[in-house]
Amino acid sequence: MESKKLVSLFQEDLCIFSLRSRKKSSVLLEMVRQLKASGKIADERFILEMLKNRESLGSTGLGLGVAFPHGRSIAISDLTVLFARAASGVDFESLDGEPTRVFFLILAPSEKGAEDYLALLSQLTSLVQQPETLKKLYEAKNFEALQTILGGNDE
């Protein structure tokens, strides 16, 4: 992730601490709407379609209650990450069949190559392998809590 700190990529208006949706397609829509509301994207449809296409390639719900919907598009101008949480979990067709409780949605501009976005995905997928961190993420109720978890795990 170059020298940029992981925590600095997160913004409060790009966090949903209590998802209302309970189904995979509506969870994606709720997250994309938040991206629109924060001004990160102009058109919801592009991104939503792209994320749905990505899910048809294979669920980004990797198990352990975490999913990483992601993709590159020219509809996004810089590397963006949205955090979302569903305390009781939703069915995201995860690879282990368990409900998904934490989402990291990652978008990257397509004209800039895949390096930064792959590095961020790699950093986040490793992060959730730490059981203590994962437990804290399940319970992150506000931005301060999230910042502490992410900041505490940054080199």
Added chain:
Amino acid sequence: MREEFKLLVALQDLDIMIREAEEKKTSDKFKDMGFQLDGLEELQKGRAKLAEKIPVALRNRYERLAGHYSMAILPVTGNKCLGCFVKLPTSFFSSAYSSELLTCENCGRLLFIP
């Protein structure tokens, strides 16, 4: 942005995704992280469906360019083509052209003003 440009952008996004899943360099990285990429065939079917919705002449132009460049269609964000970095003529930025699909005179890539 006009509907057909949007479809073209969506097609390019899909092509990028397919390329990431096909190319060993990127697909290995995804697999190492635990992602499964089994639905490639499904994705290619979706691509064919999407391509059908784009007017033939425009689609052919895109396909030709996509054969040369990883990005065939690009947004105009400064005064240069993001593909070849050659300065664009000022006529590009007059409002009369804002809803048109433009062409970079140097590299031929399709450009649009977002």
